Every structure is written in structure tokens, then in C-alpha cells.
Amino acid sequence: MEEVSFQMFAELFFHTLGFWWIIIPAMLLGLIVGAIPGFSAANTIIILLPLTFAMEVEQGVVFMVALYASSRMGAGIPAILVNIPGTAGAAATPLDGYPMARAGLGQQALAMSFVASTAGGLLTTIIALIAMPWLAQVAFFMHSVEMIVVMLFGISLIATIAAKNTLKGLIAGLFGLMIGAVGTDFVYETPRATFGFLELYDGIPLVPALVGLFAISEAFLVIEGESILTRRGKELMDNPSWKASIEGIRMSVKRWWHITWCSLIGLVIGVIPGAGASIASFVAYQQSRSYSKTPELYGTGHPEGLIAPEAANNGVTSGTLVPLMVIGLPGGATAAIMLVVLQFHGVNFGPQLFGERPEIGFGIFMAMAVTYLLMIFTILPLSRYMTKVTIVSTAFMAPVIISFTLVGSFVPREFGFDMALALGFGVLGYIARRTNYHVAAILIGIILGPLLEQFFLRAIRMANGDLTVLFSSRIGNGLWIALVVTIALPYVLDHLRARRRRRETA
Amino acid sequence: MQDDTEASQPRKRALGAELVIPVAALAFTIYYFYTILEAPWTAQASAFFIGTILIILSLVFIGLTFRWVAKGEGDWSFHTLFEPHEYVKLRLALFALTVGYIAVISFLGFTITTFLFLVLAMLLLNRGRRAKLCLSLSAILSVGGYLLFVVAFDTNFPEGPFEILMNGIL
Numbered sequence: 079m080e081e082v083s084f085q086m087f088a089e090l091f092f093h094t095l096g097f098w099w100i101i102i103p104a105m106l107l108g109l110i111v112g113a114i115p116g117f118s119a120a121n122t123i124i125i126l127l128p129l130t131f132a133m134e135v136e137q138g139v140v141f142m143v144a145l146y147a148s149s150r151m152g153a154g155i156p157a158i159l160v161n162i163p164g165t166a167g168a169a170a171t172p173l174d175g176y177p178m179a180r181a182g183l184g185q186q187a188l189a190m191s192f193v194a195s196t197a198g199g200l201l202t203t204i205i206a207l208i209a210m211p212w213l214a215q216v217a218f219f220m221h222s223v224e225m226i227v228v229m230l231f232g233i234s235l236i237a238t239i240a241a242k243n244t245l246k247g248l249i250a251g252l253f254g255l256m257i258g259a260v261g262t263d264f265v266y267e268t269p270r271a272t273f274g275f276l277e278l279y280d281g282i283p284l285v286p287a288l289v290g291l292f293a294i295s296e297a298f299l300v301i302e303g304e305s306i307l308t309r310r311g312k313e314l315m316d317n318p319s320w321k322a323s324i325e326g327i328r329m330s331v332k333r334w335w336h337i338t339w340c341s342l343i344g345l346v347i348g349v350i351p352g353a354g355a356s357i358a359s360f361v362a363y364q365q366s367r368s369y370s371k372t373p374e375l376y377g378t379g380h381p382e383g384l385i386a387p388e389a390a391n392n393g394v395t396s397g398t399l400v401p402l403m404v405i406g407l408p409g410g411a412t413a414a415i416m417l418v419v420l421q422f423h424g425v426n427f428g429p430q431l432f433g434e435r436p437e438i439g440f441g442i443f444m445a446m447a448v449t450y451l452l453m454i455f456t457i458l459p460l461s462r463y464m465t466k467v468t469i470v471s472t473a474f475m476a477p478v479i480i481s482f483t484l485v486g487s488f489v490p491r492e493f494g495f496d497m498a499l500a501l502g503f504g505v506l507g508y509i510a511r512r513t514n515y516h517v518a519a520i521l522i523g524i525i526l527g528p529l530l531e532q533f534f535l536r537a538i539r540m541a542n543g544d545l546t547v548l549f550s551s552r553i554g555n556g557l558w559i560a561l562v563v564t565i566a567l568p569y570v571l572d573h574l575r576a577r578r579r580r581r582e583t584a
Numbered sequence: 585m586q587d588d589t590e591a592s593q594p595r596k597r598a599l600g601a602e603l604v605i606p607v608a609a610l611a612f613t614i615y616y617f618y619t620i621l622e623a624p625w626t627a628q629a630s631a632f633f634i635g636t637i638l639i640i641l642s643l644v645f646i647g648l649t650f651r652w653v654a655k656g657e658g659d660w661s662f663h664t665l666f667e668p669h670e671y672v673k674l675r676l677a678l679f680a681l682t683v684g685y686i687a688v689i690s691f692l693g694f695t696i697t698t699f700l701f702l703v704l705a706m707l708l709l710n711r712g713r714r715a716k717l718c719l720s721l722s723a724i725l726s727v728g729g730y731l732l733f734v735v736a737f738d739t740n741f742p743e744g745p746f747e748i749l750m751n752g753i754l
Binding site (some may be wrong): 477 | 600601602604605606608609612613615616619620623624626627629630631634635638641642643644645648664668671672674675678679682683685686687690694698701702705706709710718721725729733737739740742744
């Protein structure tokens with residue numbers, strides 16, 4: 079591997095900065111596509127493949143990376159302002175972001191989300207750049223058994239997220255897992271619970287589920303008010319100023335440690351192929367709540383509940399590129415598309431890449447770092463003016479949400495069926511919201527269902543049906559212990575806090 | 585006086601509505617099991633494991649519901665799903681328009697269907713007022729959407745007469 083030095087990084091930084099004319103348009107495009115459900119960075123890179131194939135390899139890399147990184151930040155914008163995550167990775171963002179927007183603190187919430195995204199993304203990119211050889215080892219140690227425990231971490235969050243009623247949270251999450259297991263099985267391709275629809279043989283498509291559970295159900299609910307804002311929120315929005323954005327920045331800078339460790343959670347989970355931003359953001363959210371002094375405020379507009387998922391899902395961005403560059407194993411969908419483009423340009427992955435073509439090997443991370451640096455300049459204007467969305471009358475907003483998100487659910491597979499499916503999920507989401515079942519819990523289940531089944535089957539088949547394989551690895555067992563501690567810790571901390579309160583009042 | 589007392593009392597939980605999700609989960613799981621009864625074990629293992637837990641939890645919730653009703657904490661009503669009552673008709677009409685949008689879009693294409701849906705839905709939600717604004721906004725959004733997504737991003741949206749005509753022109 080190339081001798082790593084400060085001078086080399088400095089030269090690479092200024093070299094990459096020279097591509098600002100590619101980074102800025104790609105960044106703006108990424109912010110837009112990230113904010114629209116159904117238009118992920120992966121889809122957009124696929125659409126623009128002819129463009130990236132035609133570019134010089136370095137230019138293509140910079141373009142894809144800038145688009146990828148900014149789309150993560152863009153996905154948080156509708157999640158906060160209208161309760162519709164742009165991608166599944168931002169599904170935990172509205173839990174505290176939307177209540178803030180409703181209370182007229184949308185500007186503050188956006189500023190916090192942007193700071194968490196840029197700072198978290200920048201920090202993890204720098205760490206990935208320096209610690210790449212060691213981070214790549216994580217992917218080598220994560221086999222099926224370890225992945226099952228990581229998935230179970232995700233599932234344990236279901237009950238925690240819906241902590242006001244754990245039973246309802248578990249029912250919603252397990253219902254999601256069952257829905258996520260619709261389609262053919264991974265070995266013999268036996269169709270399961272497809273209601274005879276060929277369109278469901280590949281499983282439940284994620285975008286219609288996301289659109290239905292969040293966007294459509296929200297649109298049918300918001301029509302009850304003139305706008306999504308509460309009375310206090312309206313008063314605050316009547317007097318907009320830069321102060322709210324600056325306050326949001328100040329609040330997030332004050333929580334720099336929170337941003338740091340949540341983005342590190344994202345980085346480590348991102349390195350694990352298949353885990354992804356959705357799991358990372360929920361794991362970070364749950365960890366943040368577990369160690370919070372005010373866990374009862376999570377879900378009501380808690381600043382740390384917003385910072386945690388945004389820092390984590392941006393930490394994932396650099397994490398997914400680590401196994402791609404070091405062992406040629408993409409950590410996610412967008413990384414997989416980048417692999418195709420880079421292979422088209424004749425780039426060979428592996429340790430030799432960093433010696434032979436450091437401008438690509440290290441350059442991909444430097445491009446991400448430069449993108450995050452440039453994104454800092456968008457924080458103030460974006461948070462100041464995008465908040466205006468919240469004052470739009472729901473009589474205009476609801477039809478726009480319904481029509482554009484339904485068409486968004488059509489885009490990935492181009493099946494009219496997917497729009498009807500999104501409406502079906504919309505009805506489910508509406509009932510769930512009205513009866514206090516968490517739609518995010520159903521969504522986590524749908525995301526994790528097929529993944530869990532895949533790893534479960536792989537582990538069992540390799541062990542010839544022996545279930546004790548689940549406890550056969552040292553790392554796996556360590557993760558099992560960590561899982562139990564994670565589930566038990568909130569109860570222990572609650573107990574300790576109650577005891578301290580009793581002692582203080584006595 | 586009696587009315588005042590009733591109004592000040594907290595409303596009972598609409599447990600009929602709260603049962604919709606567990607009952608749906610139960611029905612879906614049973615249907616799922618039915619489809620995998622004769623499937624190889626690889627198709628069954630994970631589903632039986634998760635499904636069994638889901639059935640147990642749903643039955644626990646149903647059992648608890650009977651207890652809550654017996655204790656007077658709730659009733660079998662569905663009122664939370666339909667409140668506030670003055671919005672029921674509006675919501676149903678919007679739902680019907682959405683069903684129409686999905687049904688028609690494959691024939692009329694994105695631009696025309698979106699325009700029609702936006703005009704009708706905006707007029708509906710504005711209760712017939714601000715017609716000019718509804719019309720102009722719908723036109724701008726549907727044509728703007730076409731230009732942004734189809735022309736600029738080259739996205740494959742459902743095609744209809746407008747898109748076919750524009751393909752010929754552009």
C-alpha cells in the first residue's frame with residue numbers, strides 16, 4: 079500500500095478540490111434526488127451511467143461520490159419537514175425531526191440535521207481514509223451468525239422505539255417481518271403469501287412500502303389542519319430569522335461528542351456488507367436514547383434523537399466504500415453501482431489499488447471529504463428557506479404528496495402494481511398511526527425480514543440444521559452479550575434513576 | 585350538567601380500532617402458513633419462527649383487550665379511525681380520487697393524470713374555493729414534474745398522449 083503521509087493527503091485534497099465544478103452540481107442533484115422518495119442516489123447514478131462512462135475515471139468517481147454523500151443529507155429534509163423520509167436510511171429521522179418542525183422549529187431541526195450529516199460524514203470519511211486497512215478487516219469477520227445478531231439488534235429496536243407500548247411495538251415489528259418475508263424463498267424459490275401476484279415474487283419492494291407507510295398515510299392525516307404546524311409553531315414561523323438556524327448549529331456543535339459516536343456507529347455498520355443506513359440509523363437512535371438523561375423525551379422533538387440517525391446514516395456512506403475499495407465487495411447498492419462503473423474504466427480493486435492508483439484508492443474518500451466540506455456552506459441557506467414548506471396549506475400539500483410519491487413508487491420497477499401497493503401500505507399506515515402502532519416499526523420489519531431469513535438459512539444450512547451454530551463464534555457470542563446488555567440497559571438505567579429520585583425526595 | 589361531566593371524563597379507548605392491526609397480523613400469518621404447508625423446510629423455517637411469536641403476541645393483545653373492556657377501560661368502538669367526523673367524507677373522496685389516479689395513469693400518462701388529480705383534489709380540499717390558484721398550481725406542477733423528471737432526469741414515468749406527443753416534438 080502507498081506510504082501514507084500528510085503531504086500526500088494535502089496534495090490529494092487540493093487536487094480533488096479542483097473538481098469543484100463537478101462536485102457542486104452533483105451535490106445539488108444529490109440533495110434533490112435524496113429528498114424525493116423513490117429517487118435514491120443508486121437510481122440516479124444508474125440513470126446517469128452513460129454520463130459517468132463517458133467521463134474520465136477520476137471525474138466519474140468524484141461525480142458519483144458527491145451525489146451519493148449529498149443524497150444522504152437530502153433524504154433528511156422531507157423526513158423533518160413533512161414526515162416523509164427520502165430514503166429508508168432516513169426512516170428514523172422523523173421520529174424527533176417532525177415533532178420539531180410541527181412546533182415551528184423546522185429551521186433549527188434542519189440546521190441540526192445538516193450539521194450532524196456534514197460533521198458525521200466528514201469525520202468518518204477522514205477516519206476511513208486513515209484507518210482503511212484495519213476497517214476492512216471488519217467485513218472479513220462478519221459471517222452469517224454475526225449478521226443474524228446484528229439483525230436482531232435492529233429488531234430489538236422495534237420494542238424500544240415504541241417504548242410507550244412495547245407489546246404494540248413488537249406486534250408492529252413482527253408483522254413487518256412477516257410482510258418482509260413475502261415472495262419466493264432463497265433456495266427453492268417457493269412462492270409464499272403472494273396472493274397470486276407475480277409482482278410479489280421478488281418480495282415486497284421497499285419504496286412502495288416506505289411511500290405508503292409514511293407519505294400516503296401522512297397525507298390523509300394532515301388534511302385535518304390548515305397546515306402541519308401547531309398553533310405555537312405558526313407563531314414562531316410568522317417571525318422567521320437567521321437566529322433559528324444559528325441556534326440549530328450552536329446546539330449541534332454543543333453535542334459534538336454525540337455526533338462523533340453516532341457517526342462511528344454508522345461507519346462500522348456501513349463496513350458490514352448488506353447492513354446499510356436504515357439499520358445504522360435505528361441502532362444509533364436506540365443507543366442515543368439508552369444513554370440519554372432524558373429518554374422519555376425521545377419521539378417528542380428531542381435534539382439528540384434527530385442528531386443520532388443523521389450522523390449515523392452519513393457515517394454509513396464512507397463505511398460502504400471501505401470493503402469495496404479494499405476487497406472489491408460493495409457494502410451497499412450505490413457502492414455496487416460504483417463498482418460496475420469503476421470496473422468499466424479498468425480499475426482493479428484490492429490493496430494494490432492504493433499503490434498503483436492512489437488518486438482513485440484514496441481519492442474516492444478524499445472526494446467524499448471535499449463534498450462534505452462544501453456541503454457546510456449549504457447549511458444556512460437551506461435550513462432558512464426550505465422550512466417554508468411547513469407553512470404551505472395542507473389543501474395544496476396533500477395532493478402533491480400523494481401524486482408525486484405514488485409516481486415515485488412506480489419508478490424503481492416500473493410496475494403500476496407498485497402504486498396500488500403503496501396505497502395499500504398507506505391504508506395500513508393510516509390505521510397504525512390512528513391506533514398508536516409505530517409505522518417505523520413496521521418498516522424496520524419489512525427491511526430486515528428478507529435479510530434475517532437469508533442469513534438464518536445460510537447459517538443453518540452450513541451447520542447441517544444444527545441450531546447451536548448461532549452460538550458457535552467468539553465474535554457472535556460477544557455480540558449476543560452486547561445485544562442482551564443493550565436490551566436490559568434502559569430498564570436498569572430507569573431503575574437507577576427512579577432510585578436516585580426516591581433518595582433525593584426522601 | 586350531566587353533559588359537562590361526561591365531557592370532562594377521559595374518553596374510553598377505542599379497542600375495536602386497536603384490534604385491527606393484531607387481527608390483520610393474525611389473519612396474514614395464518615394465510616402465510618397456509619401457503620408454505622407443503623413447501624421445503626428452507627421456505628418454512630424463518631416464517632414459522634417469527635409467525636409463531638407474532639400469533640402468540642396477537643392473541644395476548646386480544647386477551648388483554650377483553651380484560652380492558654371488562655374493566656371498563658375501553659369499548660369495542662372504532663371511533664379513533666373516523667375522527668374528526670367532519671373529515672370522513674372528505675377523506676373518502678380523496679381516497680376515491682387516489683384510486684382513480686392509479687387506475688387512469690397507465691392510460692393517460694403522468695402529466696395529464698397528475699394535472700387532473702391535482703385540480704380535483706385541491707378543489708376538494710379547498711371546498712371549491714381558490715379555483716384559479718388550484719388550476720394554475722396543478723398545471724405548473726404537472727408540467728414542471730414532466731420537465732424535471734422525464735426530460736431532465738430521463739426517468740420512465742407512465743406514458744400517455746401528452747408524453748407521446750412530446751416525444752415526437754423533442
